[in-house]
Amino acid sequence: MNATQSTRxxxxxxxxxxxxxxxxxxxxxxxxxxxxxxxxxxxxxxxxLELRPEVVLLDVHLPGGGGGEVLRRVGHRAPETKxxxxxxxxxxxxxxxxxxxxxxxxxxxxxxxxxxVAAIGRVADGDAVFSPxxxxxxxxxxxxSIEVAQVDEDLDRLTEREREVMRLIxxxxxxxxxxxxxxxxxxxxxxxxSSVLRKLQLSSRHELTRWASDRxxx
Amino acid sequence: MNATQSTRxxxxxxxxxxxxxxxxxxxxxxxxxxxxxxxxxxxxxxxxLELRPEVVLLDVHLPGGGGGEVLRRVGHRAPETKxxxxxxxxxxxxxxxxxxxxxxxxxxxxxxxxxxVAAIGRVADGDAVFSPxxxxxxxxxxxxSIEVAQVDEDLDRLTEREREVMRLIxxxxxxxxxxxxxxxxxxxxxxxxSSVLRKLQLSSRHELTRWASDRxxx
DNA sequence: CGCAAGATCAGGGTCGTCACCGATGGTGTG
DNA sequence: CACACCATCGGTGACGACCCTGATCTTGCG
Numbered sequence: 001m002n003a004t005q006s007t008r009x010x011x012x013x014x015x016x017x018x019x020x021x022x023x024x025x026x027x028x029x030x031x032x033x034x035x036x037x038x039x040x041x042x043x044x045x046x047x048x049l050e051l052r053p054e055v056v057l058l059d060v061h062l063p064g065g066g067g068g069e070v071l072r073r074v075g076h077r078a079p080e081t082k083x084x085x086x087x088x089x090x091x092x093x094x095x096x097x098x099x100x101x102x103x104x105x106x107x108x109x110x111x112x113x114x115x116x117v118a119a120i121g122r123v124a125d126g127d128a129v130f131s132p133x134x135x136x137x138x139x140x141x142x143x144x145s146i147e148v149a150q151v152d153e154d155l156d157r158l159t160e161r162e163r164e165v166m167r168l169i170x171x172x173x174x175x176x177x178x179x180x181x182x183x184x185x186x187x188x189x190x191x192x193x194s195s196v197l198r199k200l201q202l203s204s205r206h207e208l209t210r211w212a213s214d215r216x217x218x
Numbered sequence: 219m220n221a222t223q224s225t226r227x228x229x230x231x232x233x234x235x236x237x238x239x240x241x242x243x244x245x246x247x248x249x250x251x252x253x254x255x256x257x258x259x260x261x262x263x264x265x266x267l268e269l270r271p272e273v274v275l276l277d278v279h280l281p282g283g284g285g286g287e288v289l290r291r292v293g294h295r296a297p298e299t300k301x302x303x304x305x306x307x308x309x310x311x312x313x314x315x316x317x318x319x320x321x322x323x324x325x326x327x328x329x330x331x332x333x334x335v336a337a338i339g340r341v342a343d344g345d346a347v348f349s350p351x352x353x354x355x356x357x358x359x360x361x362x363s364i365e366v367a368q369v370d371e372d373l374d375r376l377t378e379r380e381r382e383v384m385r386l387i388x389x390x391x392x393x394x395x396x397x398x399x400x401x402x403x404x405x406x407x408x409x410x411x412s413s414v415l416r417k418l419q420l421s422s423r424h425e426l427t428r429w430a431s432d433r434x435x436x
Numbered sequence: 437c438g439c440a441a442g443a444t445c446a447g448g449g450t451c452g453t454c455a456c457c458g459a460t461g462g463t464g465t466g
Numbered sequence: 467c468a469c470a471c472c473a474t475c476g477g478t479g480a481c482g483a484c485c486c487t488g489a490t491c492t493t494g495c496g
Contacts, residue, residue: 073399130346159442172427175483187445194485204452205483209390209427379473393453405475412454422482423453 008033009124012053014044014070015086016063020109024057024086027113032120039063044070048078054124057116058103060087060094071101082123086111090131105129155215157199165192169205170212226251227342230271232262232288233304234281238327242275242304245331250338257281262288266296272342275334276321278305278312289319300341304334308349323347373433375417383410387423388430 009032015021021037028034035051038044040063048056048070058067071083085098085106095106105123107116108131119129158166168178175193179186193205202208227250233239239255246252253269256262258281266274266288276285289301303316303324313324323341325334326349337347376384386396393411397404411423420426 128346128348161443170427171431172424172429174422174424184443185445187447188443190484191444193483197484203484204392205424206390206392206452209388211390213389377472402473403475405477406473408454409474412456415454421454 009055009120010035010051010053011120012036012038012044012047012051012056014038014047014056014062014067015059016040016061024116028117028120031117041066041069041073045074048074048081052078053081055120056081056083057086057120058083058098060085060089060098067103068097068101071098071103075102082126084119084123084129086116107131158196162192162196162199165189166196166208166212169193169196170209172209227273227338228253228269228271229338230254230256230262230265230269230274232256232265232274232280232285233277234258234279242334246335246338249335259284259287259291263292266292266299270296271299273338274299274301275304275338276301278303278307278316285321286315286319289316289321300344302337302341302347304329313348325349376414380410380414380417383407384414384426384430387411387414388427390427 011028011032011034013021013024013034014037015024016039018039021039025034025037032055035053036047038047044056044058044062047053056070058070060067062070067083067085067087074081075083082105083103085095085103086109087094087098087106088109089095090108098106104126105119105128107119107129111119111131122129155163164182165178168181169175173181175186175189178189182189193208197203197205197208200208200211202211229246229250229252231239231242231252231254233242233255234257236257239257243252243255250273253271254265256265262274262276262280265271274288276288278285280288285301285303285305292299300323301321303313303321304327305312305316305324306327307313308326316324322344323337323346325337325347329337329349340347373381382400383396386399387393391399393404393407396407400407411426415421415423415426418426418429420429
């Protein structure tokens with residue numbers, strides 16, 4: 001509400017649509033300083049590290065992995081930078097996922113220019129900003145620890161034994177350790193792992209780790 | 219911001235200090251309708267079920283179990299009622315705990331009358347309301363980094379670069395992918411990984427995954 | 437009973453992982 | 467200016483991960 005008008009907020013604008021970036025910039029340029037724009041994940045990562053903006057306006061659906069990927073890659077390396085997700089989507093998965101990655105706010109693109117400026121200011125001050133409907137998602141997920149709708153069809157296709165092996169592998173157990181843990185031979189572990197990788201369409205145990213990590217299965 | 223001025227919000231005021239209730243009522247009575255007051259958990263539970271107020275102003279420290287107890291007992295039975303915690307405490311445990319129980323907002327008693335009225339309106343509209351400093355607690359906790367107090371001496375001994383590499387390896391990235399990600403050669407990645415494994419006294423990338431997994435670093 | 441599917445195991449091969457050896461250049465510090 | 471520390475690379479070799487192609491045994495089902 002008060003804020004400083006002399007030193008304007010520095011903002012990085014990340015969206016894959018140039019026209020949208022132009023529109024946003026026109027709407028907020030009077031109140032904040034748009035120091036740069038980025039059109040994909042790699043570009044966004046580089047610009048954040050280079051310019052250290054106070055706030056990053058981040059589109060959720062982005063070439064190269066999405067806005068969440070940007071957060072995972074530079075969020076920890078730019079602790080002073082706040083991320084405000086700006087998306088067309090109001091789907092619970094997108095909202096929750098983005099917040100889990102570390103975003104400080106999430107507003108939809110139906111927002112008006114002045115509202116966006118206010119949101120940027122609040123996020124920069126350390127507050128959290130959500131469109132009214134979206135705040136419910138976050139608090140529900142947090143309070144209910146329901147884990148959203150993790151109905152993974154891929155996971156259902158695994159057999160019980162395969163899921164056991166998968167969990168241990170994803171947590172970093174060596175084949176030998178899994179074998180000892182489950183009282184089976186290394187060769188059997190290999191077979192199960194191969195089945196899991198094939199069913200999940202992955203190509204290595206490392207990808208499996210990332211897959212499980214992304215889904216909070218470990 | 220807009221809200222309806224004709225049909226005023228119905229509010230239940232819960233606090234064990236009569237004088238404080240009187241003060242709050244005086245501050246907000248012009249803008250909202252305080253339909254009742256309650257001084258302890260049992261009374262609050264009964265009033266909520268009887269009167270179905272739109273918003274419950276809930277003190278966190280309350281005789282009979284605290285504000286969280288009220289939420290756990292009637293929150294699910296009064297889905298239309300929103301709970302706004304109003305407390306002297308700004309301790310992270312209180313904030314997180316109350317939100318976990320289902321509160322839609324949390325403000326400290328340093329708030330002014332008009333601000334409280336605005337907060338009541340926002341909560342009633344489905345928005346989440348937090349004092350700026352408190353929002354950080356909630357999102358940090360939600361993002362899974364509650365255990366930040368895990369000042370691992372081992373982790374401190376890693377260099378910045380080593381931590382970056384470690385994080386990616388633990389998440390399942392192949393050496394090749396880490397190299398590409400950090401713009402360095404595979405050989406350098408190997409060197410860093412070796413340093414990390416030696417410093418953490420681990421013997422493989424898989425043990426590193428488990429190590430990081432156990433510490434919620436990924 | 438015939439048959440499918442899951443769990444168990446082996447041999448053999450490719451490729452990534454990791455340690456041990458070495459090297460260079462940049463940085464900060466006594 | 468030495469000296470330590472860090473980040474960056476290269477070679478070699480042993481070992482594990484992973485795939486492919488087999489196999490036996492049990493369980494459930496029409």
